[in-house]
Each structure stands twice: as C-alpha cells, then as structure tokens.
Amino acid sequence: MFISYFDDKRVTENAINGNIKKLAAYRAEIAASATAGTTTVPEYSLYHCKEFALHEELAALKKQFKGVTHVVLVGIGGSSLGLEAIHSVLDTGAVKLSVLDTVSAARIDAVIKSVVAEKKVSRIAVCVISKSGGTTETIANAAVLLDALKEVYGAAIYGQTIFIGNPGTELLKYGKKQGAHIFTMPEVIGGRYSVATMVGLVPLTLLGHDVDEFIEGYLDAGEERFESLVAESAARIAVYHKLKYHHYNFFAFEPRLEQVGKWYRQLFAESLGKEVDLAGKTLIHAMVPTVSTPVELHSTGQLYMSGVPDTVTDFVTFDDEIIDVKIARGNKMAAALNGYTMQEVATALYGGVVGAYQEKQLPYRATIFEESLPYSLGLFMAMRLREVMYVAKILNVDAFNQPNVELYKTKTKEILSL
Amino acid sequence: MFISYFDDKRVTENAINGNIKKLAAYRAEIAASATAGTTTVPEYSLYHCKEFALHEELAALKKQFKGVTHVVLVGIGGSSLGLEAIHSVLDTGAVKLSVLDTVSAARIDAVIKSVVAEKKVSRIAVCVISKSGGTTETIANAAVLLDALKEVYGAAIYGQTIFIGNPGTELLKYGKKQGAHIFTMPEVIGGRYSVATMVGLVPLTLLGHDVDEFIEGYLDAGEERFESLVAESAARIAVYHKLKYHHYNFFAFEPRLEQVGKWYRQLFAESLGKEVDLAGKTLIHAMVPTVSTPVELHSTGQLYMSGVPDTVTDFVTFDDEIIDVKIARGNKMAAALNGYTMQEVATALYGGVVGAYQEKQLPYRATIFEESLPYSLGLFMAMRLREVMYVAKILNVDAFNQPNVELYKTKTKEILSL
CATH class of the missing domain: 3.40.50.10490 (Glucose-6-phosphate isomerase like protein; domain 1)
Known part of the structure; x- marks a missing residue:
C-alpha cells in the first residue's frame, strides 16, 4: 500500500x-483493548476477526455451500455496502451477486426472475442481514423474495438461507423457526463498522473470495x-x-x-x-x-x-x-x-x-x-x-x-x- | 411532471x-432563436431535434439494425452519460448495453468477451462517439475493441459500426474509409448538451427505445x-x-x-x-x-x-x-x-x-x-x-x-x- x-x-x-x-x-x-481482546467497546470491530471460532464457522459454511452460483444479499447501508465494495473489486464472474437494498418493485421482480432461472435450489444462497432485525426495507424485500422462492423451490429454500444480525432479534428467531442458518454479529459493533464480522465475511465466503487474505x-x-x-x-x-x-x-x-x-x-x-x-x-x-x-x-x-x-x-x-x-x-x-x-x-x-x-x-x-x-x-x-x-x-x-x-x-x- | x-x-x-x-x-x-431555427448559437441544443432530416435518418437506422441485441457504446462524458441515463430508466433487458468510457483493461476484456459471445455480427452495433474526434480514452477503447472484433467477425464488423462526431474529424474520416456508418452532430452544440442530437438518439434507436416520445x-x-x-x-x-x-x-x-x-x-x-x-x-x-x-x-x-x-x-x-x-x-x-x-x-x-x-x-x-x-x-x-x-x-x-x-x-x- x-x-x-x-x-x-x-x-x-x-x-x-x-x-x-x-x-x-x-x-x-485501542492497543490495550486489542491485546486484551476486549469485547465491550465499539472499537472491537478492529480486532473481532481474530476470533478462532469465526474462522471455523466460515470453513464449515464454505463446505456446505460449495455448489452456489448465485448469492442474493438482502440488506442496506452497513449491511450491504462493505460486501458490495469488496465484491465489485474481486468479481471474476464465477458467482453472481444480486443485492436488494432499497425498496423497488422493478428491482425485486428482476432479481426473483434471475434466481428462479438458476433452476436448482443448491445453486442459490440468500443472506438476510439486519443488525436490529427491524429494518423496514430489508424485511419487506426478504418477505417478498422468500415467499416467491418458496413457491418455486418449496421449503428447501430455507436450507439455503442465512439470517445475520444481533443475537436474539425477532428476525433471527423467525429464521430459526423456518430452519434457516443463523449467524450473529457482536451487538457492540455498529453497522458501518461491520464489514469484518459475519455481515461481510459470510457473503464473501459464499461468493468464493479469499477471506483469509482479506482478514x-x-x-x-x-x-x-x-x-x-x-x-x-x-x-x-x-x-x-x-x-x-x-x-x-x-x-x-x-x-x-x-x-x-x-x-x-x-x-x-x-x-x-x-x-x-x-x-x-x-x-x-x-x-x-x-x-x-x-x-x-x-x-x-x-x-x-x-x-x-x-x-x-x-x-x-x-x-x-x-x-x-x-x-x-x-x-x-x-x-x-x-x-x-x-x-x-x-x-x-x-x-x-x-x-x-x-x-x-x-x-x-x-x-x-x-x-x-x-x-x-x-x-x-x-x-x-x-x-x-x-x-x-x-x-x-x-x-x-x-x-x-x-x-x-x-x-x-x-x-x-x- | x-x-x-x-x-x-x-x-x-x-x-x-x-x-x-x-x-x-x-x-x-432563446425563444426568437427557436422560432427562427437559428443554428449558430449553442442554445441550438434546445430545438435541434425539430429537424425533419434527423427523424428520417433515425427511421432508416432502425430498419437497418433491426436484429441488434447488443449495443456497445464507446464514448465518455457528454458522449455517454445522457444515453446511459435514459437507458438505465427504460431498460427492459431486450437489448444489452455495454459502455466503454474510461480506460480499464479489465473492463474492455469483459466487454470483448461478451460481444464475441453474440456469435452473429448482425446482432452487434458499435457506436464510437467523440465530438472532437480526439478523445484519448475513446480512441484507445475503440482501437482495441474494433481490432478484437475484426479478428472474430472480419471486416463485416465495420458494417455494424457507427461513428458520431463533429463534421470532418479525423476519426470520422477513418470510419468512412472502413465502410462504417457516419453521423454528424452540429459543431455548435457542446458535449454535455448533446443528448438530443445523434449522440444520444442513435444509440437510443439501436436500443429499441421510444425516441419519438422522448423528442x-x-x-x-x-x-x-x-x-x-x-x-x-x-x-x-x-x-x-x-x-x-x-x-x-x-x-x-x-x-x-x-x-x-x-x-x-x-x-x-x-x-x-x-x-x-x-x-x-x-x-x-x-x-x-x-x-x-x-x-x-x-x-x-x-x-x-x-x-x-x-x-x-x-x-x-x-x-x-x-x-x-x-x-x-x-x-x-x-x-x-x-x-x-x-x-x-x-x-x-x-x-x-x-x-x-x-x-x-x-x-x-x-x-x-x-x-x-x-x-x-x-x-x-x-x-x-x-x-x-x-x-x-x-x-x-x-x-x-x-x-x-x-x-x-x-x-x-x-x-x-x-
């Protein structure tokens, strides 16, 4: 650099x-917090990705979602901009990314059509990301998208869906009930600082990028x-x-x-x-x-x-x-x-x-x-x-x-x- | 409105x-110039598209390029932003648009690959737009693109290529020699005011948009x-x-x-x-x-x-x-x-x-x-x-x-x- x-x-x-x-x-x-691994300050975002457990979870994820060719990310602001930034630099065309951020009927219509064209549910991964679990845009987009995909692929779509947010939100509880994968991010880390938490790292892994190098x-x-x-x-x-x-x-x-x-x-x-x-x-x-x-x-x-x-x-x-x-x-x-x-x-x-x-x-x-x-x-x-x-x-x-x-x-x- | x-x-x-x-x-x-149809003031951009000849040329173009499914626009700034603006609102997916504006090896590589994938030369239209005929970015992009496409499609690619600029530029002369189509825009109209001249209207026609309604x-x-x-x-x-x-x-x-x-x-x-x-x-x-x-x-x-x-x-x-x-x-x-x-x-x-x-x-x-x-x-x-x-x-x-x-x-x- x-x-x-x-x-x-x-x-x-x-x-x-x-x-x-x-x-x-x-x-x-900050140096002292980083050395001690303090998890209670917002600056935790700077060293959270040292955690060993996180790397293990990502490795398991990579294995399980090996056949994915299309990732749909539902999120906005801190829940999407970091991931989009990295992907737009590293994109080789191997895995397609669609992002649903703001509410647009035309956009969601187009995304649903292109996901349905994948034909096999194992090729699809859907990430629904809301720190608070209550972001209007994200909930509206996720509801419409998942309803449409369930009609085509059945309940199997939830096996390909990952919910990410603060621990214990209503959205995560809902996802768990449907049998979706649940990943949590530390509550103390704000959305715009969350690129190196599960918020960024899960979709980056699904997209096939070199997450270890990034970390x-x-x-x-x-x-x-x-x-x-x-x-x-x-x-x-x-x-x-x-x-x-x-x-x-x-x-x-x-x-x-x-x-x-x-x-x-x-x-x-x-x-x-x-x-x-x-x-x-x-x-x-x-x-x-x-x-x-x-x-x-x-x-x-x-x-x-x-x-x-x-x-x-x-x-x-x-x-x-x-x-x-x-x-x-x-x-x-x-x-x-x-x-x-x-x-x-x-x-x-x-x-x-x-x-x-x-x-x-x-x-x-x-x-x-x-x-x-x-x-x-x-x-x-x-x-x-x-x-x-x-x-x-x-x-x-x-x-x-x-x-x-x-x-x-x-x-x-x-x-x-x- | x-x-x-x-x-x-x-x-x-x-x-x-x-x-x-x-x-x-x-x-x-301005009102007086518009009524008189004055062609010597820069405000001509506001009423130039009244010209009957222009509509005839566009109608002929539409007929000739009927089978086009992929338009590549080579241009930058005033030569591309207006067209991109309209297309991104009206795009229905029927005809694909690729734009080569600034110089990027990765971008031109990707565009060449996707144009070659069209397989039939009649599906392709290339617009090279430079008001002055001397824009470094446009000339570099057009040279590399057309050389690559000529290798695949032969000289027939020039029959699918349109050069647009001020009358008499070197670039237009070069295009004419290759047998490409030549359209001119009035010299008095500046690039950022040119959306309703051939600069915007030719690619919009090729993309299948309703140019009459726009005008x-x-x-x-x-x-x-x-x-x-x-x-x-x-x-x-x-x-x-x-x-x-x-x-x-x-x-x-x-x-x-x-x-x-x-x-x-x-x-x-x-x-x-x-x-x-x-x-x-x-x-x-x-x-x-x-x-x-x-x-x-x-x-x-x-x-x-x-x-x-x-x-x-x-x-x-x-x-x-x-x-x-x-x-x-x-x-x-x-x-x-x-x-x-x-x-x-x-x-x-x-x-x-x-x-x-x-x-x-x-x-x-x-x-x-x-x-x-x-x-x-x-x-x-x-x-x-x-x-x-x-x-x-x-x-x-x-x-x-x-x-x-x-x-x-x-x-x-x-x-x-x-």
Missing part, C-alpha cells in the same frame, strides 16, 4: 502534529507501521475540517473502486456528520463526502480543477497487471497510441491528473494498492475504519451513533400506520 | 423575482408552462449560489434514476464550475453537485439530515405502476407490512424523508414523473439543460466552455509523449 500526501499551504506541520498528540491516549487505549490485511492495519500512518491521515483530515473545507472527494481512479468509495462515504458521513459534539456544542460545519471516477474527468473534473474552494481529494487506485491489452502497432485510428497497453494509458491519465493537481496546488492524498487485492482491501478498510474513529476523537464527536436518521423512519412508519 | 419547492427562510420571494427579471432578455432571445417531451420543454417553471427554478438556484450554499444533492429516489443524476451532475458542474466570470472576475464560490439514492438514507442520510449547513436537495422520482408486488397477508416475517405493496412502502419512505426535511426546515425541490417515462425523460432533460443556461446567465458565467480540464489532458499527453 503506497500512500502519499500533497497539502496546500494552509495545512501546517504544526497543526498536524498537534492533532497527532491529541490522539496519544486513544491510540494506547490478514485487515488485522495488519493494527501494526505500528500502518497505525502511525492512520494517525497522520486522521490528523490531517481534522485540520481540513477545522479550516472548514467543505468537500471530501473520494476519487476511485479504477472504476471497480467506485463501490469502495460508496462504502467509505457512508463511514465518513455517518461517523462525522453530527449536529452536536460530545460536549453538547452545536456543530456548524461538516465536510460532505462525494465519490468520483475517471469518467468525471469529463464532467465534475472541470469544477474540481477550477480549484473550487475547500475540496480535498482522496485518490485511490491499483495497478491491474493480471489483465492487459496492447493497442496494436499499425492501428491507424489510434496511431499516436500504437504500442501502448491500456494499463499504460490509464496510468498516464492518473499521472496527468495528479500532475494537474500539484500544479494547481490542490490538496490530495493518493493510495495505490500494491499487494494482492483481497489483502489490500482488508488493510485499506481497516485503516479507514480506524482513521474515522481517530478523526472523531480529535473533533470530539461520537463516531458510533447516528441520531438524525430516526426522524424519517418515524415519519415513514406513521404513513404506513406501523 | 409534478414539481414543488420547499425553501428555507434565507430564500425570499424578492430575491427569486429579482433573478427572474434578470432573465427576461435571455428568455426572449416530444424534449421539445415540450420550450412551451410557456414549462419554460416559466424553468425560469423560477433557475432563479432559485442562483439565490442559493449567492447565499453560498456549498452542496447540491441530486437525490434519485428511484434507484434507476441514479444515472440521470450523474448526467445532471456533469451538466451542472461543467457549466457552472468556473474560475472566472464573463467580466473576468475570479469566482470564490461554487456549489458542488453530488448524487444520492435511497440507500444513502442509511449512510449519508445521517449527515444531510443533521442539517449540514448549506445543502440543497433535489428529489427526483416516479411512480412505477407497471411492475408491483404485494407483501402477502399471513407473512410472519413482515407481519406489520402485510397487505402493502412494494410501491406503497417505497412511497411511504419518500413521504417520510420529505416530511423529515420539512420538519427540519431543509430546503429542497421535488420532481415526480407522471407521464410516460420516455416523454418525462425528454421533458426533464430539456428543462434541466435550459435551467443551467439560465443559472449561468444570472451568475454571469459561460455555460458552454470548460477551460480547466485541458491541464490534465496536456500532462497525460506529455507522459505518453504524444
């Missing part, structure tokens, strides 16, 4: 170091060389926040990283976007995260490169050396590009953009994945989870709550007379 | 009316009842801009509208995100557009509903009455939702969110498509194109140029020694 920074003049070494100092006690606290990378984020980088990045983001930068642009320079950006956007927005800090003080500023891809060089690029005030860019990319194609010598349409490979052109675009940012003095950080992709994704996600906790600590906000989404949920329930 | 507004207290009737007044001369000017809606946007709504919306956006609102959130409440959001984000960012205005004055403020979907209610929703300062939300949705599914009475998992349809749950979520915005005094506009989808999309896109021209007029910026993207292009070419 290669990480570099380019700051504008307003960000001083002093300010960064000052923030790093503010983190000292918290860093020691190895994930746990390596706790090592000193990575942890100190995280502290530096967090200190920097907190400086930008204090200087009232308004926009945080996650620039997925490899299009397959766009979903990783959406996962990070959730993590960042939900953890840091609060009305009041821990001292009860009203916050009048927030950085709003957005996600870009190289397509935006031909669209929002104009805006970002105009130096729109107070935007920080977060370039993330990887070298794709497994697949490459050369532009043939002698091709007259692309005569000037003859002999280059697609990867070389992509790298030149990346270099061109980074060069333009430097010349225009626009602040950014750049991350390039260099090791195996499952390992890099694990490392990257764990570093970002830790980072957002660190930023919250410096800003004195609660990284783990989300008080403002309750209002729309209440109003929705009023409309439905629930 | 149902449109409503909810402003916060800082936006006054006076300010809105003041901006509407500023538009009077420009509105009259009908598109041209209706010029009628007084819609045009005056556009002026009001533009006046409002300019007020928000003057009050230094930082974020513009396009909230695609139907997930299939997300691509429409991406098209609008480009239009908005490229047209309004400038460093200097027409008087040469440096601009220190810009509104940055971002795109949300209902999935974000479980992620960035927390941030937006915290009342993050200075965000305007642009809800866009439609009633999907063609496909719907009921949650069965007697389903125990979703007992509280028994008897509701998915569309009713989706509508309740929408109502819940809009209610929460009102209670929290967060400004928004809401658009609901009520007529046929192709018609609504045409109307919506033309209204938004016109609106952004109006906003630019009030802000005194050039809606039609994009000076800042040249730097990264220059640097990319340096790296590739072009």
